[in-house]
Amino acid sequence: MPTQHRVAFITIDDGGLSRTSEALELIKRADIPVTMFLNSPAAANHTAYFKAIQATGAHVQNHTVTHRNLKGQTYDFQHKEIKDCSDRLEGLFGARPYLFRPPFGNYDGVTLKAARDCGVRVSLFWTQTVHEGVVRYQTAQKVVKPGDVMLMHFRPALADDLIGALKAMHESGVTPARLEDYLPRST
Secondary structure (H helix, E strand, O other), X not given: OOOOOOEXXXXXXXXXXXXXXXXXXXXXXXXXXXXXXXXXXXXXXXXHHHHHHHOOOOEEEEOOOOOOOOOOOOHHHHHHHHHHHHHHHHHHHOOOOOEEXXXXXXOOHHHHHHHHHOOOXXXXXXXXXXXXXXXXXXXXXXXXXXXXXXXXXXXXXXXXXXXXXXXXXXXXXXXXEOHHHXXXXXX
């Protein structure tokens, strides 16, 4: 994500596997700016948990209904996955998602067209992943650069992942920021 500011972004995907009170309390107490890319069934089944994170200023964005690999699927299938997720998330959280992350980062031209046709302004990926507190860099440089997007998931070790991401950001001289503050809401 190009930016002149020394900031990076924390994003959390899925929602169905685990939702720990430790991660929720850490986000709240440390005022960690996060963006959630949720699957709509998980969001519907655990709405109160995600609303508690949303209350910190976090946004809820689209990660499809079924979390299937979209690449190679028909336009109709992909459009339905994205549109139905946005419709459900808007109903649950009061704002229509305008960012999208395809499951597994797998997409094709059809995915991007379907996303645009569903009102998505930006399809997003990541530059680092964090799992069980360990940052996994996708480049030889072991540094978080301004504009980097860090990916983690709602898993049992999410609190450790958040701490690992914050530590890596601090060591790299960047500050966590809310992703949506650096992206256009409309075109």
